[in-house]
Amino acid sequence: MSKKVSMAVIRRLPKYHRYLADLLDKEIYRISSKELSEIIGFTASQIRQDLNNFGGFGQQGYGYNVEELYNELSKILGLDKSYNTIIMGAGNLGQAIANYGGFRKSGFKVKALFDVNPRMIGLKMRDLEVLDAEDVEKYIKEEDIEIAVICTPKDRAQETADKLIAAGIKGIWNFAPTDITVPSDVKVEEVNLSESLYVLSYMLNEGNLNK
């Protein structure tokens, strides 16, 4: 099994996982790489190459066993475990993420939201309490928190990350529109919504560029 898989491959894995889940929902248990390719929109050779990074799963003349491949991808993606998660920043975005049902189903257990605003602290949002961001380090240690979601304003993101990391957090999902700097053993996944929106406006204007 190769150790260093490229980010481009890694970013395609959740897509495979999602399509395989859809196939299982439809009670399809076996699929050729050609059929999978038609559904998912990658070439069959791309699919084989991607999966070969993890040992390869198809069998000549049989194709893929959907359930087996789904289960293997779940393991590869770390979805066979559960993760205690907290959200830093209890504004609309923090609340949206706290309530996003899909995460709970996949094993990401949001345990609490944290905020610096005294008017937010102590509020209950569905079954989650908003706690004082001052207390987050103690909470992370006591409640065995593994993942933190940063939904603070841009100018508080780095100090928030520093605090989280000092308390032992190894995984950060960053929604603040700024890069954060972390030690090499901490993993950060950034969701930059402005950048995504700019890609859309680029595409809307592409036809006019060389007029």
Added chain:
Amino acid sequence: MSKKVSMAVIRRLPKYHRYLADLLDKEIYRISSKELSEIIGFTASQIRQDLNNFGGFGQQGYGYNVEELYNELSKILGLDKSYNTIIMGAGNLGQAIANYGGFRKSGFKVKALFDVNPRMIGLKMRDLEVLDAEDVEKYIKEEDIEIAVICTPKDRAQETADKLIAAGIKGIWNFAPTDITVPSDVKVEEVNLSESLYVLSYMLNEGNLNK
């Protein structure tokens, strides 16, 4: 000017734009491709190649004029215009997007939210009204709406997109965790939050994969 720029290049453009804005904030008006490379984390040759897709901007021995490059990238990204925007789905995510200050600043003007829930319809969220999703087609035409953000549940995303497209929408920013099918003249940018989170859990588990 080349017409077909690869998606990989396009996805890097907003990053250039953001870093150039930071440089202007710091009153830095001229930068070599080497210095830019150190800040942004792409190689100097990558930066030159990317920008060459749009004519190239650097001058031998001078480097880049930051303001000029920023303005050109703004045009390329379509950020020199403004876009009337609506949000389909007034839940937490829809509200979070409606309140995200960065969009307004960049010319994306959220005009209204739409929902199917009678308890939401008529509510005011800051200065935005929640309107009846039944009326969206009329609204799109009358208010000259160009971009729609889909924040509905997964199982309403396609029918919502169909309705928007029938009313003339050409740009869709889709947050529903499902692919939507659109005619070729409609541009869709997907934000799949689960897929992003799965990349984080992959990275957290990568070291254990071959144990």
